[in-house]
Amino acid sequence: MTTATPAPALIAAPPAGRRIWRVVRLNLVNKWTVIWIPAMIMFFIGVVNWLIWWIIWAATAPADRADAMDGTQWSGGAFYIFVYMLVVGIQVISATFPFALGYSSTRRDFALGSGLTFLLLAAGYAVGFTLLSAIEEWTNGWGLGGHLFTSVYFSGESLGGRLFTVFAAMLFFFAVGAFSAALFMRWRMNGILAAGAAFALLVVGAIALITFTQSWPAVGDWFAANGPIGVTAWLLLPTALAAVAGYAVLGRATPRS
Numbered sequence: 611m612t613t614a615t616p617a618p619a620l621i622a623a624p625p626a627g628r629r630i631w632r633v634v635r636l637n638l639v640n641k642w643t644v645i646w647i648p649a650m651i652m653f654f655i656g657v658v659n660w661l662i663w664w665i666i667w668a669a670t671a672p673a674d675r676a677d678a679m680d681g682t683q684w685s686g687g688a689f690y691i692f693v694y695m696l697v698v699g700i701q702v703i704s705a706t707f708p709f710a711l712g713y714s715s716t717r718r719d720f721a722l723g724s725g726l727t728f729l730l731l732a733a734g735y736a737v738g739f740t741l742l743s744a745i746e747e748w749t750n751g752w753g754l755g756g757h758l759f760t761s762v763y764f765s766g767e768s769l770g771g772r773l774f775t776v777f778a779a780m781l782f783f784f785a786v787g788a789f790s791a792a793l794f795m796r797w798r799m800n801g802i803l804a805a806g807a808a809f810a811l812l813v814v815g816a817i818a819l820i821t822f823t824q825s826w827p828a829v830g831d832w833f834a835a836n837g838p839i840g841v842t843a844w845l846l847l848p849t850a851l852a853a854v855a856g857y858a859v860l861g862r863a864t865p866r867s
Contacts, residue, residue: 626719633710633723634730637702644702644731648694649738655687656758663756679755683762691735695780699787702727703856707795708865721857728784736777740769763838771839778842778849785852792856795863 638644663682670678702724710720743759751757764772793801820826833841 629715629719630723630726632713633706633715633720634727636710636713637706637724637727644698648691648698648735651694652688652691655690659685659687659756659758660752660754663751663754667754676755679751679757682751682755683757683760685757685761687758688739688761688764691739692779692783695731695735696783696787696790698731699728699784700791703788703791703860704794707791707860707863711865717861717863721860724788725853728781728788732777732780732784735780736773739776740773743772744769767838775838775842778845782842782845782849782852785849785856789852789856789859792859792863795865796859801859 659682663679666678666682667675706724707720710723711717715723739759743764746752746757746759751760764775767775790802790805793805797804820829836844
């Protein structure tokens with residue numbers, strides 16, 4: 611007489627939300643890369659800008675200091691943080707994707723988890739940027755009338771508008787970086803070169819069309835009419851396209867050494 615052996619119980623897969631959150635935690639495991647290093651470099655840029663402002667302020671007659679410091683509103687120092695977000699988008703996909711698949715994450719879970727990571731980082735940095743801009747206004751340009759977080763690209767807007775502008779711009783750079791990394795994971799350097807060539811042709815074609823139709827004044831009027839909020843709102847369209855395209859490409863990508 612034999613005794614029936616019960617079948618082993620099947621292990622239930624974790625809920626989708628938990629799987630996606632695991633990807634977020636995996637993407638944020640190296641906080642130096644995604645949080646502390648960009649914050650430190652941004653702090654250094656702020657110190658350098660303040661020293662330059664002080665030189666201008668000290669070398670200018672008191673009656674002319676206000677006009678001299680108004681020129682700092684065209685500073686592009688704050689754009690570093692946006693370019694770095696593009697680098698983070700590349701690093702998240704290229705460095706984390708193989709590990710995520712090794713831990714049995716699906717490509718769908720990885721894409722959704724990475725998208726949630728980008729949303730959280732963009733929101734955190736947008737809040738920090740907006741708070742610094744408020745402090746810059748409150749201290750009259752850090753005591754010298756300078757502009758770093760309140761440059762012409764962000765000035766003239768409420769704190770809510772500034773928050774949206776920074777958030778949308780960061781999402782755009784995250785999406786472009788992630789899409790570039792997805793192309794590399796799928797087709798390696800050939801994919802990057804082909805996408806770069808196609809983009810260059812589109813830009814040249816757009817410039818030629820605007821030039822031959824004498825539409826540059828209309829382009830300038832469009833930017834002036836929309837302002838920073840309107841322009842960054844339009845950026846959400848290519849951001850969504852890059853996200854969808856990156857998801858489609860990543861669905862067939864295979865990590866290789």
